[in-house]
């Protein structure tokens with residue numbers, strides 16, 4: 001049986017091919033945002049006054065179904081930024097996560113902190129898109145790409161002035177870390193089984209060279225966990241559901257950061 005990740009990637013191939021027919025790379029390159037200089041998430045993670053949280057806008061997911069059908073991207077992302085987030089993550093996958101490139105464009109227009117395009121990147125075209133809609137960082141998922149693909153796509157993104165967050169989940173994926181990987185994310189959630197294990201991430205962390213800032217991803221809902229992960233060596237924390245599942249994600253983020261600051 002196909003796991004969910006295989007399904008998403010298979011769908012992505014068709015979806016991206018379709019978009020590429022509708023809009024060429026040259027057209028994307030002519031969009032005003034394409035010429036904008038990207039912000040560095042790597043430097044925002046360590047900027048004084050910010051808390052290392054990369055706060056995500058996510059309406060639904062394959063593991064949780066609908067998380068929040070009513071939230072609006074501008075209201076939520078501006079509250080995240082106002083309350084000290086180091087960066088934003090905006091899902092642009094529509095089929096499985098209910099996001100869109102328009103969400104990211106709206107977030108860009110309203111915010112001046114780094115934005116991660118959260119999607120399943122399978123080729124160069126999506127990286128050109130990311131630049132053209134105003135993203136600063138692209139996610140590459142080691143599980144979906146070969147080592148040669150990671151190397152090529154990371155270099156491609158780097159040459160466009162974007163940063164790369166490479167997501168890993170197992171020790172054998174660590175060999176896919178290439179020089180143009182700016183940040184390494186460790187997903188606490190297994191994308192095939194949806195199991196979450198923060199302690200496994202801490203183990204994996206020890207095997208990643210010090211020179212890469214490390215981002216803990218998924219399943220975090222307690223400020224105390226952030227402190228634990230920070231002490232273990234993580235400098236970024238990617239959190240979506242805990243905020244998004246609240247009736248008022250903006251309020252949930254504010255509460256969380258207030259508690260975190262008091263620890």
Ligand SMILES: O=P(O)(O)OC[C@@H](O)[C@@H](O)c1c[nH]c2ccccc12
Pocket residue numbers: 056058118119141167187217218219220238239240241242
């Ligand atoms: O909502 P959570 O459990 O806080 O997780 C956020 C983020 O880490 C998660 O959305 C994620 C991590 N890697 C991904 C890859 C694709 C889509 C989504 C993701």
